[in-house]
Amino acid sequence: MSTPVLDARKVTMQFGGLKALADFDLTLEKGELVGMIGPNGAGKTTAFNAITGVYPPTSGEVYVAGEKVNGHRPYQICMKGVARTFQNIRLFKELTALDNVRVACHHGRIAGFTSSFLRTRHFLDDEARITKRADEFLAVMGLTHRRNELAKSLPYGEQRRLEIARALASGPKLLCLDEPAAGMNASEKVALMELIRKIRDDFGLAILVIEHDMRVVMGVSERLVVLDHGVTISRGKPEQVRKDPKVIEAYLGDSYLEEKHIAVPPGGAK
Amino acid sequence: MRSLRVGLRSVLPFLVGVPLFWLLNGQLPEYFEYGLMVALIDVILAVSLNVVNGFTGQFSLGHAGFMAVGAYTAAKITLAFRGVAFLGLSAALSDQVVFLLALVAGMITAALVGIVVGMPSLRLRGDYLAIVTLGFNEIIRVIIENTPFLGQATGLSGLPRRTNLVWVGAGAIATVVMARRLLGSTHGRALLAIREDEVAAEAMGVDTTGYKVRAFVIASAFAGLAGGLLVHLIQLCTPKSFTFIKSIEVVVMVVLGGMGSITGSVVAALGLRGAVEALREAQQYRMVMYSILLIILMLTRPTGIFGTRELWDWLPKFQLPGRRRADEGQHP
Amino acid sequence: MTEFLQHLVNGLSVGTIYALIALGYTMVYGVLKLINFAHGDVYMVGAFMGFYLSHALGVDQNPSLGKAGLVFVGSMAICAALGVVIERFAYRPLRHRPRLTALITAIGVSFLLEYGFQLPAVVGASSGTPFPPGPTPRFFPEPFPRVDFEPLGVHISNYDIVSLLTAVALMFALQYIVYRTRFGTSMRAVSFDSSVAGLMGINVNRVIAWTFALGSALAAAAALLVAGSRPTINPLMGLLPGIKAFVAAVFGGIGNVPGAMVGGLVLGLAEEYVAGYALSSYRDGIAFAILILVLLFKPTGLFGAARAEKV
Numbered sequence: 008m009s010t011p012v013l014d015a016r017k018v019t020m021q022f023g024g025l026k027a028l029a030d031f032d033l034t035l036e037k038g039e040l041v042g043m044i045g046p047n048g049a050g051k052t053t054a055f056n057a058i059t060g061v062y063p064p065t066s067g068e069v070y071v072a073g074e075k076v077n078g079h080r081p082y083q084i085c086m087k088g089v090a091r092t093f094q095n096i097r098l099f100k101e102l103t104a105l106d107n108v109r110v111a112c113h114h115g116r117i118a119g120f121t122s123s124f125l126r127t128r129h130f131l132d133d134e135a136r137i138t139k140r141a142d143e144f145l146a147v148m149g150l151t152h153r154r155n156e157l158a159k160s161l162p163y164g165e166q167r168r169l170e171i172a173r174a175l176a177s178g179p180k181l182l183c184l185d186e187p188a189a190g191m192n193a194s195e196k197v198a199l200m201e202l203i204r205k206i207r208d209d210f211g212l213a214i215l216v217i218e219h220d221m222r223v224v225m226g227v228s229e230r231l232v233v234l235d236h237g238v239t240i241s242r243g244k245p246e247q248v249r250k251d252p253k254v255i256e257a258y259l260g261d262s263y264l265e266e267k268h269i270a271v272p273p274g275g276a277k
Numbered sequence: 278m279r280s281l282r283v284g285l286r287s288v289l290p291f292l293v294g295v296p297l298f299w300l301l302n303g304q305l306p307e308y309f310e311y312g313l314m315v316a317l318i319d320v321i322l323a324v325s326l327n328v329v330n331g332f333t334g335q336f337s338l339g340h341a342g343f344m345a346v347g348a349y350t351a352a353k354i355t356l357a358f359r360g361v362a363f364l365g366l367s368a369a370l371s372d373q374v375v376f377l378l379a380l381v382a383g384m385i386t387a388a389l390v391g392i393v394v395g396m397p398s399l400r401l402r403g404d405y406l407a408i409v410t411l412g413f414n415e416i417i418r419v420i421i422e423n424t425p426f427l428g429q430a431t432g433l434s435g436l437p438r439r440t441n442l443v444w445v446g447a448g449a450i451a452t453v454v455m456a457r458r459l460l461g462s463t464h465g466r467a468l469l470a471i472r473e474d475e476v477a478a479e480a481m482g483v484d485t486t487g488y489k490v491r492a493f494v495i496a497s498a499f500a501g502l503a504g505g506l507l508v509h510l511i512q513l514c515t516p517k518s519f520t521f522i523k524s525i526e527v528v529v530m531v532v533l534g535g536m537g538s539i540t541g542s543v544v545a546a547l548g549l550r551g552a553v554e555a556l557r558e559a560q561q562y563r564m565v566m567y568s569i570l571l572i573i574l575m576l577t578r579p580t581g582i583f584g585t586r587e588l589w590d591w592l593p594k595f596q597l598p599g600r601r602r603a604d605e606g607q608h609p
Numbered sequence: 610m611t612e613f614l615q616h617l618v619n620g621l622s623v624g625t626i627y628a629l630i631a632l633g634y635t636m637v638y639g640v641l642k643l644i645n646f647a648h649g650d651v652y653m654v655g656a657f658m659g660f661y662l663s664h665a666l667g668v669d670q671n672p673s674l675g676k677a678g679l680v681f682v683g684s685m686a687i688c689a690a691l692g693v694v695i696e697r698f699a700y701r702p703l704r705h706r707p708r709l710t711a712l713i714t715a716i717g718v719s720f721l722l723e724y725g726f727q728l729p730a731v732v733g734a735s736s737g738t739p740f741p742p743g744p745t746p747r748f749f750p751e752p753f754p755r756v757d758f759e760p761l762g763v764h765i766s767n768y769d770i771v772s773l774l775t776a777v778a779l780m781f782a783l784q785y786i787v788y789r790t791r792f793g794t795s796m797r798a799v800s801f802d803s804s805v806a807g808l809m810g811i812n813v814n815r816v817i818a819w820t821f822a823l824g825s826a827l828a829a830a831a832a833l834l835v836a837g838s839r840p841t842i843n844p845l846m847g848l849l850p851g852i853k854a855f856v857a858a859v860f861g862g863i864g865n866v867p868g869a870m871v872g873g874l875v876l877g878l879a880e881e882y883v884a885g886y887a888l889s890s891y892r893d894g895i896a897f898a899i900l901i902l903v904l905l906f907k908p909t910g911l912f913g914a915a916r917a918e919k920v
Contacts, residue, residue, distance in 0.1 A: 059480060061476070061480070080479065080484070081476075081479040081480050082479045082480075082481075082482050082483055082484045082485065085479075085480060085481060085482040086482050090480070090481070091480055093477065093480075097474045097476060097477035097480075098473075098474070098477070099469065099470050099473035099474055099477065099478075100473055100474075101469075101473055101585065102466070102469055102470070102473060106466055106469070109463065109466055110463075110466050110467060110469075110470040110478065110481055110483065111481040111482065112463070113463045113464075113466065113467050113481075113482060113483055114481075114482030114483070116463050120464050120491050120495075123458050123459055123461075123462035123463075123464050123465065124454070124455050124458050124459065125287055126286065126287045126458065130462070133463060134462065134463065137463055173481060174481070177481050177482050
């Protein structure tokens with residue numbers, strides 16, 4: 008059994024009196040596609056933030072490819088192989104699509120800061136390599152025609168794809184997508200699902216997806232983790248989870264359960 | 278052969294620019310030449326500050342403090358080595374060598390102070406960073422005013438006049454070249470990313486604090502250069518030249534020209550200095566008009582004259598790779 | 610012991626002045642998240658308005674308590690109006706722009722006041738009260754005769770006592786306004802979230818205008834209290850006190866009203882004691898040293914609250 012790409016153990020995030028995430032456990036192997044669902048405010052993005060280092064976990068541990076990363080700065084965790092997109096798109100608006108992706112390639116450079124002034128050979132090689140790599144990822148996401156346009160002028164769907172291209176270009180082992188289908192219409196969502204699967208197949212990544220759209224997440228994930236109020240209330244294959252009364256209750260409330268005469272197992276109530 | 282070509286292209290701007298300034302040196306009416314030199318020093322200040330405020334989006338309000346560090350270092354060196362002739366070199370040539378060393382030393386000390394100030398400060402955001410840098414500016418000034426070694430409030434006088442058009446011109450070229458090359462490099466893009474969205478930049482592998490410090494340090498070094506050049510022009514080194522008012526004047530140049538635009542900083546620095554000199558007669562009204570200009574500018578065109586555009590956006594041959602606009606067409 | 614008490618008196622004296630000015634900074638920052646660079650210059654304008662009013666009322670010939678009161682209130686009113694005008698024309702149009710833009714505008718307004726007041730006279734050039742007053746320092750007339758006391762060997766004058774009492778009274782009044790009146794609640798609501806406050810029916814523009822008015826009035830009061838005992842005034846007199854008061858506001862937690870008062874007093878006392886017992890020439894640097902220490906170790910200040918960014 009190889010080292011899992013991600014191993015989060017009992018990660019807890021407490022902000023003052025609020026426990027945003029409690030004893031979160033998650034393991035991802037290479038190539039796995041896992042979905043994270045739950046109502047708004049369930050702690051899904053908090054889990055992302057804990058994994059990517061935006062906030063250090065209050066307690067618990069996060070291992071990326073066997074290395075402990077909690078407490079590390081986000082850029083260090085990125086260099087270890089974790090990349091992410093954001094719930095509210097965070098592109099570099101005033102930079103071109105190409106530049107957005109090239110920034111993600113920055114950490115692979117060889118030549119140092121001062122070499123940019125002297126224009127050494129190493130520096131020029133770096134630049135050529137970075138540009139080539141960025142162009143490749145733009146092509147993968149079908150954005151070559153937008154190469155020199157400012158990110159802010161791209162249509163919404165392409166902005167989301169650009170964010171994914173950027174994240175991919177950083178060379179991750181684990182890709183965390185935060186609501187990648189938000190704001191898309193049905194056909195775009197289908198295309199996105201295919202794209203996510205293709206990325207996993209072509210690049211051999213582990214992918215963790217937060218999504219609200221059930222069809223997207225059920226269609227794409229091999230397994231699911233369900234959060235509610237920071238607590239993991241269910242996990243397993245999509246077919247199992249969708250029937251789990253705890254999950255139904257979390258989304259639809261206990262009145263729905265009563266209506267449908269579904270019994271809630273003891274210990275399942277909020 | 279490629280290395281040679283790369284090396285040549287590296288120094289090309291100097292090979293072209295420096296002789297140009299050499300030819301002009303001493304040929305212009307003295308009054309105009311003096312004004313031009315002061316203006317070029319302003320160019321160095323504005324472009325270097327733009328690296329921090331414009332490229333990286335960090336609001337530094339203490340640039341004059343680093344000028345002071347560079348100025349005093351350089352002044353002390355030229356004063357110490359006055360009249361000393363190095364082996365085999367004539368007195369005139371020795372003086373130039375000493376001046377070069379003084380300027381470089383000034384840049385180094387300014388850079389070091391930049392690290393000391395930058396590292397703790399750059400953890401702060403926005404307004405707080407502005408205040409802290411202002412505070413450091415004033416502390417540097419207060420320290421100078423209380424240090425006999427640095428001449429206290431009266432300063433160091435009797436500095437030799439070493440600055441001429443060639444030196445200032447070379448300094449300005451170096452600053453502009455530095456900024457442009459930085460902008461067109463992956464390191465520059467890292468700075469821009471920090472400006473655009475620091476959280477995202479960090480998530481994409483950019484060491485944001487490290488880069489903010491780097492930007493700060495390089496800007497401080499060039500501010501130190503400007504300081505060294507200035508005091509050897511006015512032949513006096515006093516703390517009054519380096520108050521936060523001076524820092525604010527540099528910020529105004531950067532904002533007026535457009536934060537993030539090197540061209541803007543150059544044009545604004547030259548333009549403002551030109552306007553100040555032109556209004557010399559109406560000396561008292563100068564500052565009032567300046568302030569009204571500032572207010573009107575902020576109300577009507579806060580992105581400055583150039584915004585983030587550059588002169589070379591209109592000259593395809595000189596563009597930085599990949600920064601073309603949408604109307605440029607496809608690229609394989 | 611006497612020295613200690615003397616420093617205490619002096620420190621409180623100057624500290625209350627800083628506190629009054631700091632309140633203006635902190636209230637404006639609270640509602641607008643803007644560092645009003647021009648505030649120190651409103652202080653300066655307050656002193657000059659007092660100067661003009663005093664001469665108009667003939668204070669130098671027949672000083673009286675009534676006239677002094679009139680000058681005081683009149684100057685505060687004029688500065689309140691000035692504050693409202695500045696906000697209306699220089700800051701309000703920029704409310705939705707990045708704060709840097711407004712900051713630079715504030716710098717512009719500051720310069721405008723400083724250098725505008727140094728212009729050659731337009732009105733009354735030959736009289737003793739030209740406007741603009743020009744760069745030369747002017748003498749401020751004594752509103753009432755100065756009497757010195759020396760309890761326990763400590764030098765204190767009736768000016769000091771009046772100044773202290775007035776300042777404290779004003780601070781209490783402000784504290785009351787901010788925490789016990791509906792206006793104060795509106796002001797605090799706007800400082801938490803101005804758009805939501807607007808949705809709750811608060812007239813945000815009016816609250817902000819009144820905030821400026823209050824802050825500017827306090828600055829004018831501070832200037833008059835100082836001008837009484839330090840007789841010369843000049844257009845650049847607001848520069849240093851302005852910055853120091855600002856430091857006091859940051860120290861107390863910018864946006865926090867009691868914090869500004871505490872900050873002002875602490876700064877005044879720190880300046881006095883450090884300058885008195887140790888390095889007198891570093892007096893002006895103390896403010897900046899405090900500033901840097903605060904910002905590096907607790908940027909939100911003594912009573913401030915951090916604002917986190919949602920990722």
